[in-house]
Amino acid sequence: MFDPNDPDNEDGPRYVFSYDENSSDEYVIGTVSATDGDGEAVTYSITTNVYNDANEALFEIDAVSGAISLTAAGVTAFSNDFEDTPNVHTIQVMATEVEGLGEQKSTVIDVQLSELNLDDNAPIFDDEYIFTYEEDSEESDLIGTVSATDADGENVTYSIKTNVYDSNNNPLFWINATTGAIYLTSFGVLAFTNDFEQESNIHNLVVTATEVDGLGAMKSTDVDVVLKELNVNEPPVAEDFTVLLGNSSEVTIVFDSDVEANDHISDVDDDFTGTQLNIVLTSLPDNGTLLYTDENGVTRELTSADVYVSGQLEDPVLLNPNNITYVPEGNEVVIGSTDDGSLIPVDDDYQFVLDNGNTIYISAFKTLGNGSEVSQQVTLIETVQQGTGLSVATGNGINSQETLHVDLSENPLYTISFGVDGLNTNHAATVTYYFENSDPVTISYQGNGDYSYTASSDDPVIGLDFTASNNDGSSGANYVVTHLSGTETVVDDSTFTYQAVDSDGEFSNVATVTLDADDTTPSYxxxxxxxxxxxxxxxxxxxxxxxxxxxxxxxxxxxxxxxxxxxxxxxxxxxxxxxxxxxxxxxxxxxxxxxxxxxxxxxxxxxxxxxxxxxxxxxxxxxxxxxxxxxxxxxxxxxxxxxxxxxxxxxxxxxx
Structure with a gap:
């Protein structure tokens, strides 16, 4: 008869033993005991065992003592690993009396063997980890999440064992201890770890998973985590800048340069690979001309057909930023033309007020025999003999000793074009040119017609005197000035706008180039x-x-x-x-x-x-x-x- 330790089990008396997982085959899980009322000796055996896939028995019993233990096969099987279910095993043990007084008799009893879990497992990561993330990420942008589990069911926390650091030893990545989510730190956002074009783009971390205090000593596991930056096509950047024209007839517009002060367009990706940026024009200068020289050395004007309009269907005209020049040009002034201003009589004179606000003054005087000058009236006449034009007083033109003076001091011209009419063959129109920086020049023009004069671009004409040759008695010397025009010096700044375009077709912001003229800038x-x-x-x-x-x-x-x-x-x-x-x-x-x-x-x-x-x-x-x-x-x-x-x-x- 057995003496079970669970006699009140509803399914009948039984033995219940527990044992720690990872036990040896020498460890006694529990001992059953039976007595024979006739005083005969008893032996023990297992009639119903537990088996592995090879049909090997996993438990054994000492036939004399009744001590139950794991077999060698049981030590390596699920019967000795709490994490490898099932964890409760039932065997049947039979007690048999030794042959002696009569017929052998035996008794069978259930024995329940329950494994106990030990803290015998470190956390295990689910996988190897390689994460990618885009450059220019924010602190809040998730890079990736690692995950580890503990076979003993304990909670796990995460930390970075080996990090990446900046030059000031600031860590560049951090991990959420609970979730395993990895992010850039505030330092990492600003460092090479967030800029594809700087240093390495692959960063290696070692992340540690540690079990929370519980069943036994804390254990941890490390895993390598590879973080790869992805290149983002950032749009190029264009900046406003000013070009000093000086006295140059053609000025190269420097957009792109190795000299930082002259470098006005940039693109992180293309600069990193050494790829040339292009530009598009979004407007043309108010005056002057942009020229473009192609890869074959052929130069052409840039016109409205080259101007890019956002959203246009046609492909934009991409221009090499190293091949653009600017030719300055002053405005043409036609005195008397309502397109350029208004010719207004003021007392005895005329004033021509330009659209730019400057005024050209036209006056007249007569030189008397004693050398004194007397103011005269400027008139507009139309006669058969002299034609139509500016005249002095009522003398049918500009006569001997009379001077028609044109004051250009408010609006100097570097080219002068004019016409004379009414000259007799033996007389000339004499013109004296007054300059901003040098002595006057007097030139006589024979015969009716159109004439011109070009001054140095840095020494424009600020005044004109029209006089007649002396009357020789054979014919009159009088004539009229039929028209007067010229080209202004380039005194006003001009501007145009552009955008940079990278190798992926990304457009920059719109920027402005200011063409800064001075009083030496020529006009072409x-x-x-x-x-x-x-x-x-x-x-x-x-x-x-x-x-x-x-x-x-x-x-x-x-x-x-x-x-x-x-x-x-x-x-x-x-x-x-x-x-x-x-x-x-x-x-x-x-x-x-x-x-x-x-x-x-x-x-x-x-x-x-x-x-x-x-x-x-x-x-x-x-x-x-x-x-x-x-x-x-x-x-x-x-x-x-x-x-x-x-x-x-x-x-x-x-x-x-």
């Missing part, structure tokens, strides 16, 4: 060849003449010859020509023309200095002429024979 007219018309004509004053793929003829008519400087761009050697035939008088030949031209070789350009009959020198600059003609840079004035060889190839001879 820009003329480009048009399709179907290869001739490009120069005009009075400084010009920039731009050729195209046609066989261009750059032409200086007589009215365009002055002492200005003209620039020729896109000149094609052996294809294009210069037409200077207006320099020649009747009967002069090509050799005479060549003798009037000096050729000077500069660092990059070649300059033709053309003397003409007015005593002035017209300068013609062949842009990039050194390379075009294969000359030695900065070699200076050409000898006559070398110059004539070159000129015979580039100057048009057919009409001479």
């Amino acid at each position: 007219h820009v003329f480009s060849a048009e399709a179907g018309d290869p001739v490009v004509n120069a005009t009075v004053g400084n010009d920039v003449l731009i050729g195209d793929s046609q066989a261009n003829v750059f032409t200086w008519l007589d009215s365009a010859l002055d002492n200005s400087t003209d620039v020729v761009k896109n000149f094609e050697f052996n294809t294009d020509k210069l037409d200077l035939s207006a320099v020649l008088d009747s009967g002069e030949d090509f050799n005479t023309l060549l003798s009037k031209i000096d050729v000077v070789v500069g660092a990059e350009d070649v300059t033709l200095q053309v003397s003409h009959d007015s005593g002035e020198t017209q300068s013609i600059v062949i842009d990039n002429g050194v390379d075009i003609f294969g000359l030695t840079s900065s070699s200076g004035l050409m000898t006559d024979d070398v110059a004539q060889t070159l000129l015979s190839q580039i100057v048009k001879t057919e009409t001479v």
Whole structure:
């Protein structure tokens, strides 16, 4: 008869024993005991056991003592691992009397064996961890979450064992101790860990999972966590800047430079890879002309067709920011034109008030025999003899001893164009030019017609005196000034706007370029060849003449010859020509023309200095002429024979 320790079990008496997981096969889980009323000895055996998948019994009993323990197979099986269920095992033990007094008898009893959980497991992470996150993240942006579990059911907390640090030893990542969520610290947001273009983009952490105090000594587990930054295409940045024009006829607009002070466009990604940014124009300057030179060295005007409008369907015109220049241009002033202002009589004088608020004053006086001057009335006349124009008093024009004075001091002009009418053949119109910085110059003009004068850009005309030659008695000297116009010096700043464009087509903010002129800034007219018309004509004053793929003829008519400087761009050697035939008088030949031209070789350009009959020198600059003609840079004035060889190839001879 057994002596169970759970005799009142509703299903019948039984033994109940518990044992710690991870027990050895020598450990006695519990001992059953049975007695025989006849005093016979008893032996013990297991009639119903628990088995593993190999059908090996997991428990054994000492036949004499009744001590129950794990078999060798039971030690390594689920029967010895609380985390490997089931944790309660029932066996049946039989007590059998030893042969002796009679028939052998036996008794069977249930034995329940319950495993006890020990804190024998460290936390286990669910996986290896590789997380990606975008640069420019915020502190609140989740990078990734690690997760660990403890097989003993204990709670787990998280910490970073090995972090990444900045130069001040500030940690750049942090982890939520409860959830395992990983974030950038405030220092990490500002450090290389949040900027793809700085240093390494892969950051390695070691995260520790630690079980909370509970069943036994605290245990922890480490795991490697790899954090990879992802590159974000940040839009480029453009900034406002100012270009000082000074006395340059053509100014390079520097958008992009290795010199920080001159670097006005940037893009984190493209700067990192060394990729060139482009720009688009969003507006053109109020005055002057932007020029663009392509990768083949061909220059053209930038026009409204090149201007980008946000949302347009057409592809934007992308421009290399290193290839844009600006040619300044002053406004044209036509005195008397209602487009430019109003000619207003004031007492005996006239005033022409320009739209910019400046005033041109037109007055007259007569010089008496004793040298004194007497104010005269300025009139507008229209006669058969003198034509229509400005006159002094009622004398049918400007007579001897009379002067028509034009005061340009409020609005200096560097080119002057005018017409005279009513001159008799033996008389001349005499004009005295007054300058801002130098002595006056007096020039006599024979015959009716249109005339022009170009001053230095840094010494514009501030006044004009029109006088008549002395009356010789054979005919009258009087004449009228039929018209008067000119080009202003570039005194007003101009602006245009642009955006930078990166290699992924991202646009920057709109920025403004201010073109800052001063009183030395010259004015240039820009003329480009048009399709179907290869001739490009120069005009009075400084010009920039731009050729195209046609066989261009750059032409200086007589009215365009002055002492200005003209620039020729896109000149094609052996294809294009210069037409200077207006320099020649009747009967002069090509050799005479060549003798009037000096050729000077500069660092990059070649300059033709053309003397003409007015005593002035017209300068013609062949842009990039050194390379075009294969000359030695900065070699200076050409000898006559070398110059004539070159000129015979580039100057048009057919009409001479």
